[in-house]
Amino acid sequence: MSKEFEIAREFEVDATPEQMWEAITTGTGGWLWPMEFEPRQGGTGPFGSTLTNWDPPHRLTSLVEDVEGISQQTLNQIDETIEPRDDGRRSWVRYVHSGIFVEDWDNQYDGASKHTDFYLHTLRQYVTHFAGRPVAFATFDGPGASTAADAFAAVGRALGLADDTAEGARVQARGPEGQLLDAVVDYRNPYFIGLRTDNALIRFFGRNHWGAPVGMSVHDFASDADAKHNETAWKGWLNETFAA
Template identity: 35%
Template structure:
């Protein structure tokens, strides 16, 4: 571990109370990041569900209601990096809020790649937060989050995803599109994220993000946030996971002794 820090300052057109609810409670964090549970006290348990069986746990290390929330990994050092996350909420003169964020706990070996991956990820998630507060504030969320891994490269993976979603190219921000996978319900909306790693669509009822992260060997993810809608999140999760698994099947194990 080293003393390197990833820092963000995010300006939000929302009250400090709204921002605190979004960054320091389980239901709030789930609206823009991944499903969380948070015990609202110093020393309280924190858990996160990243989908497809991946998760993380930790403990609240600072709890100043309305102002400061921090938590860190609960695992022992020998299990890897113990990341620490801190959120500071500050009201702005004239309205709105500034959210300051710090992540620390990066490993010494390969920290540049590790840092860059988190940097891109937080860009996406804080963008989700801004969009949620602008278009869906106060609405509860139902999440459908899935992921898989493929040994391919992004240059090979994205064309496969485009074809499977019935897109003729990587759309640009502002394009109106319909994602039409074979199995899960179609998604129609406006592209609000278009980067080498992510494609995002804002529909009338939620946010939909497709991700390809990695260089030689990629994590492929589909994160869906449905706001105020009584959708069957379990059925949607299953449908999207089956779709991803069909598209990128796990490589067969080599026979014993080969």
């Protein structure tokens, strides 16, 4: 049954409105995936959307109907409002994702809501620690075995995190081929893990909770970053983690 949804979040961040606007609209893959915007009201945005508001650096709204490739949605709108705080040195942001889910409403809403919190946290990490730096972006899924109900717990164990390793902890995480990564656990709950190193944001998505494989994204800001190498290395890590 079709049903409307709305996911609204507000936050303040130590970045100017101009910095926030650039982070949201340049679409380099610094915090989400690469996106392209035609910079004008009525222009095109990601996923074939139309920009119904384009008012830099204050308001951005994108709207798409009959969402291609996403059978659970027939309407999708993202509205972002940015206001200055502290004489423009900081920003207040209101993010509203709304639309219509046409099937499996509770599961779709739960997944979208929890992903929103993680994505917006990653945005704040990006503007605080890496804004404006060139990035090599890669995203990919784990093998079929990572759809199991308890799969995401295996990710924490493979990284060498204890069950009680909390957000803010500094760790030496085990990466591909046993490489030790000096990192901060910048986000952790039963659904997601975020690691921040001096040169990267490494994100783990427990999408098995919603019937999909565990996912990853690597936002690498090192001067010699290689997106394909990161994908190959971390895919191998995921495959090994979920090997029978």
